[in-house]
Amino acid sequence: MKMNYDERAAYERMKPGVLTSVGFLGKDTRPLSDIIAADEELFRALALDFDQVADRLETLARKGAEGLGEPITVEGQFLVKSDEARGKLPCPYGDGLYHKNAVSVQRGEDSIIYSDLSIHLLRVHHFCQGEGSPFRLDPVVLKRLLG
Ligand SMILES: [Zn+2]
Numbered sequence: 001m002k003m004n005y006d007e008r009a010a011y012e013r014m015k016p017g018v019l020t021s022v023g024f025l026g027k028d029t030r031p032l033s034d035i036i037a038a039d040e041e042l043f044r045a046l047a048l049d050f051d052q053v054a055d056r057l058e059t060l061a062r063k064g065a066e067g068l069g070e071p072i073t074v075e076g077q078f079l080v081k082s083d084e085a086r087g088k089l090p091c092p093y094g095d096g097l098y099h100k101n102a103v104s105v106q107r108g109e110d111s112i113i114y115s116d117l118s119i120h121l122l123r124v125h126h127f128c129q130g131e132g133s134p135f136r137l138d139p140v141v142l143k144r145l146l147g
Helices: 007-014 033-046 052-066 118-123 139-146
Strands: 073-074 080-083 088-090 098-101 102-107 111-115
Touching: 007 033, 052 102, 052 139, 080 088, 080 098, 080 118, 088 139, 098 118, 111 139
Parallel strands: none
Antiparallel strands: 073 080, 080 102, 088 098, 102 111
């Protein structure tokens, strides 16, 4: 985990109504460092790699964008709907601006929703978002979905 950021400031920006109306924490009341540590542990236990997962999500988003906002089947098994970007959103850690897009990926019973910012948060900050956040990238769901 990267510690050279002001975690307290990032945590404040993750609350509802600061950068986005729903925020990034969902119903999670744990400290940010605990959320990240727990998900890093789950990634290890599930043999997932943050960079590899981020790469997969980027690839699925890029392929899904060919549907121009309509759901399309990608790689014969994923139903992907990629909505175009509407403006930009800063990372809560203050290290960049990301497209405010929304990509949904579904396979069987599992589905996830994410944005360019979600991928960045996952790759760089190892932050999957809090429990109950609509954009949470739950490691268990990622494992089942991506195989
Ligand atoms: Zn960042």
